[in-house]
Amino acid sequence: MLGVLHRAELCFRKLGEVVPEELPAFVRFLANLAVHPFVHQTCFDWGHTLKLASNPPGFPNCRAVLFHSALPGDGADTLSTAEGPLRLMNLVPLTPDEVAIQRTQGTPALVSHFDRHRVDVFRPRRESC
Secondary structure, eight states: OOOOEEEEEOOOOOSSSOOOGHHHHHHHHHHHHHHHEEEEEEOTTTTTTOOOOOTTTTOOTTTTTEEEOTTTTTTOOOOEEEEEEEEEEEEEEEEEHHHHHHHHOHHHHHHHHHHHHOOOOOOOOOOOO
C-alpha cells in the first residue's frame, strides 16, 4: 500500500488438527484477509483489530481478529527481504467481549486479560471470559 514501509504475512492457527474438509474454509478466510488492504486502501499492523462479516473457521464465537506480533516461542516477528521488512501477523480470533476490552482499554490490557484468565486464544469454540 502507498506509504506503508512493510509487507505482512498472515499466520492463522487453531489448536488441534485441521481436517481436510476444513481446508477450503481456511484458504478462503486467509485469501479474503489478504486482499482487504488493497480493496479498502488500508494496511494491517500489530495491535490492529478487524471486525469480520463472519466467524473465522473453527471459531464460531469470534467475529474479529487481532493482528499480533510474535507469540511466546515463535522467534522473530520481522524478516528482512529484498523488498523491505516483512512483518509476521499472528491472527488471534476475538470474541465480542474481547473486542470490547481491546477497544476501550487497548491491546496491552487485552493481552493481560488473556494471561490473567489463562485464555488459550487458539482453542476452537472458546467462549468469552
